[in-house]
Amino acid sequence: MEDQQVGSLRFHIDFSQPLYEQILDQVRSAIAKGEIGLGDKMPSVRELAQELRVNPNTVMRAYQELERDGLTEKRRGQGTFVTSSxxxxxxxxxxxxxxxxxxxxxxxxxxxxxxxxxxxxxxxxxxxxxxxxxx
Amino acid sequence: MEDQQVGSLRFHIDFSQPLYEQILDQVRSAIAKGEIGLGDKMPSVRELAQELRVNPNTVMRAYQELERDGLTEKRRGQGTFVTSSxxxxxxxxxxxxxxxxxxxxxxxxxxxxxxxxxxxxxxxxxxxxxxxxxx
DNA sequence: TTAGGTGTATTAAGTGATATAATACACTTA
DNA sequence: TAAGTGTATTATATCACTTAATACACCTAA
The missing domain is CATH 1.10.287 (Helix Hairpins)
Incomplete structure (x- = not known):
């Protein structure tokens, strides 16, 4: 499978697991390891979906879980950001x-x-x- | 959830995972830990299915995987046995x-x-x- | 004000894994 | 022969996952 870079995030997506789960895990990992900084802007739902050739709803599902985890914050009309905490x-x-x-x-x-x-x-x-x- | 004893095997089945996978894991564990002895006879497909209130095909799937793993052997008309090796x-x-x-x-x-x-x-x-x- | 980018919600549809049900067959033992 | 083995087949149902097409409210920049 091919790796993909989207902003400061790296992804390797395959079909071994649910797509939303892979996105979730890999963003979590990037945040946990500091590969994406606190307060940084995440790719938009639509952008990431297009880059990964995946449906926006699938990215949405991952992003919602990230927010429930407290790892990201959303600002209406602006986008999704890594937590500053x-x-x-x-x-x-x-x-x-x-x-x-x-x-x-x-x-x-x-x-x-x-x-x-x-x-x-x-x-x-x-x-x-x-x-x-x-x- | 309730535990069930079938011969020397103990089971706790719930709906958190595929049924065949739970059966598989729990039989594996029993063999690995020696809770069921080498060469022992396993419950028949139909008997275990009835005890666990599960379809025979579901037990079959677990039993086939156990044999692929080399943990059991089948003897036509006799039943399924834990490997003697x-x-x-x-x-x-x-x-x-x-x-x-x-x-x-x-x-x-x-x-x-x-x-x-x-x-x-x-x-x-x-x-x-x-x-x-x-x- | 307007245009374009945000997240979000809804509805519909398709696919595959999982599970059940009913039935049938070949084999072995008592 | 009868009953118990594993096995195979066909049909059906449900659910998770995914895609698709829209639409809406909000924010920012031109």
């Missing part, structure tokens, strides 16, 4: 991470794996170090 | 765990979390210890 980003990131981690731990438990099993695998595969990043 | 179970468990872990690490990376962030959260929440289990 670092706390909003931080708390959302924490909550989502917790959700992912809990779900992951349930999966591991269902396979009968211990925490040490997981650590072994990860440290071996990702070569994690004290204080290092994951890559 | 510990290696099959072990290799499947390893492969599935790797898939889960990789997907999880991608999620964490998308939120900009480091391996240490994850460790801190888990050790705090699950109170993991050296050599201990996850619960």
């Amino acid at each position: 670092p706390e909003h980003v931080r708390s959302f990131r924490t909550a989502l991470a917790a959700k992912y981690i809990d779900s992951f731990m349930d999966q591991m438990e269902s396979l009968g794996l211990t925490w040490n099993d997981i650590q072994s695998y990860i440290e071996q595969k990702y070569d994690a170090e004290e204080g290092g990043s994951m890559r | 510990p290696e099959h179970v072990r290799s499947f468990r390893t492969a599935l765990a790797a898939k889960y872990i990789d997907s999880f690490m991608d999620q964490m990376e998308s939120l900009g979390l480091t391996w240490n962030d994850i460790q801190s959260y888990i050790e705090q929440k699950y109170d993991a210890e050296e050599g201990g289990s996850m619960r």
Whole structure:
């Protein structure tokens, strides 16, 4: 699949998952990682839809979820903007991470794996170090 | 939701996910954790369908996937049995765990979390210890 | 004031995954 | 032979997802 750049946002869209979900995840990621700055203007619904060759309603769905998450704010007639509140980003990131981690731990438990099993695998595969990043 | 016991298998089925997927996951888990023994007979397609109040085709779909995974074997006219090969179970468990872990690490990376962030959260929440289990 | 860009809402339609239902067939065991 | 296996087929229904075509209220800049 091909990557697409729209403003400061990068997208890789395929058909493995719902389109609105991929848009949602990738914008979330960009905000969480600071690839798009606090207060920055997002692409308009119509523009992003056109760039990604997707229906405006599909982009809308992703944008509405982003606002519910507190990651964006809308200004009538002006557009959609990334929240200016670092706390909003931080708390959302924490909550989502917790959700992912809990779900992951349930999966591991269902396979009968211990925490040490997981650590072994990860440290071996990702070569994690004290204080290092994951890559 | 209510739990159901069918032979040595426990099920909790709800409507949060596809039915065949829940059946699949829960049988996998039972095999991986040894809750149902190697070589044991599984409930028949019709019996399990009746117990879970689900269509036989839905159980069939889960059973076919289990066989593709190498976790079960079918004997014509006799029924479906858990594989007698510990290696099959072990290799499947390893492969599935790797898939889960990789997907999880991608999620964490998308939120900009480091391996240490994850460790801190888990050790705090699950109170993991050296050599201990996850619960 | 006007023109064009915002987000939003509505209605209609199509597709695919999921699930149910009813039925039939080949095979094995007792 | 009878009953229990897995399997296959056909039809139907529902729901999530997506597209399409419009329309409306709001804001900004010319």
